[in-house]
Amino acid sequence: MRATHVLAITHVGPDGDALGSLTAVGQAMQQLGKRVTLVCDDGSLNRFKYLALSDRIQTERESNIPYDLLFVVDCGDETRMGKAFTTLPNPKPFIINVDHHITNTLFGDINLVDPEATSTTEILYSLFADLGISLTTDLALSLLTGLVTDTLGFRTVGVTARTMKIASNLMEVGADLSLVTMQGLNSKPFATLQMWRTGLNKTRLESGLIWTSISKRDLGAIHYTSSGSAGLVNLLANVDEAVMSAVLMEMQDGSIRVGLRCRPPYSVSELAVNLGGGGHPLAAGCTLDGPLARAESLVVDMCKEMIQQQSSPLHDRSR
Numbered sequence: 001m002r003a004t005h006v007l008a009i010t011h012v013g014p015d016g017d018a019l020g021s022l023t024a025v026g027q028a029m030q031q032l033g034k035r036v037t038l039v040c041d042d043g044s045l046n047r048f049k050y051l052a053l054s055d056r057i058q059t060e061r062e063s064n065i066p067y068d069l070l071f072v073v074d075c076g077d078e079t080r081m082g083k084a085f086t087t088l089p090n091p092k093p094f095i096i097n098v099d100h101h102i103t104n105t106l107f108g109d110i111n112l113v114d115p116e117a118t119s120t121t122e123i124l125y126s127l128f129a130d131l132g133i134s135l136t137t138d139l140a141l142s143l144l145t146g147l148v149t150d151t152l153g154f155r156t157v158g159v160t161a162r163t164m165k166i167a168s169n170l171m172e173v174g175a176d177l178s179l180v181t182m183q184g185l186n187s188k189p190f191a192t193l194q195m196w197r198t199g200l201n202k203t204r205l206e207s208g209l210i211w212t213s214i215s216k217r218d219l220g221a222i223h224y225t226s227s228g229s230a231g232l233v234n235l236l237a238n239v240d241e242a243v244m245s246a247v248l249m250e251m252q253d254g255s256i257r258v259g260l261r262c263r264p265p266y267s268v269s270e271l272a273v274n275l276g277g278g279g280h281p282l283a284a285g286c287t288l289d290g291p292l293a294r295a296e297s298l299v300v301d302m303c304k305e306m307i308q309q310q311s312s313p314l315h316d317r318s319r
């Protein structure tokens, strides 16, 4: 790798896999003697402060550095990078796209995209081994964070013996599983519970779809600043009577963030793509224009239609 100035970017509204991947790339590049800048439009999250280089994650990149390599992690398409990418001058640096979303648009010059991988850090684990990067405890902790958070603690469809083997190898060099589980999955600010309460109050269940929407005003009243539903959409997806769940959140700028989940054999990835987003078969999302009520009726109609379509015996469930 000849690059000297490496820029690494992960997606807006970062999660554990995003931040684990970003800090892992940072550490790997440092090992290779590269200068590296880590950028996420929304910065890092408090509960992931234990990650090495978490304090080096910037919300904006310096404008005067001539980056010759761009590492993009956990982003299904370029728009997921937000301003971090759109503000980059042309020509853009050489792009390495590392991701596990089935809807990935292969926007990189090199695309390390594996939808079978349970997390982006699982792909990085193999890449780093190929590059001869040594697995320090800190690096292992970053990689394990992606594995644990994206699989909700090794509980999702797609977790394989290989996933467990990698996790085991990471623990062998000192990555603390209980720390990652506590910080990555369990720990949450009080504002998150208040957001859940607001969302749960408005939850509706119809035709196999369970959903809720939360307005900008409601979020402002509890000082909730994150753009994600912090697990509310997963909570709803576990309701027995539902097969699909949706959470709509109105952001400060008026756009609507939509999280979608479902249980096999249903899939939400196509639905998300049709709405301009992307994701995995069982977990996907998109961003829509407001107003909230219009976005809600659009999402609800499309989800119900998808449930009906995918419930039909003609639907190919092997996909």
Ligand SMILES: [Mn+2]
Residues within 6 Å of the ligand: 017, 018, 074, 100, 118, 119, 120, 150
């Ligand atoms: Mn991920």
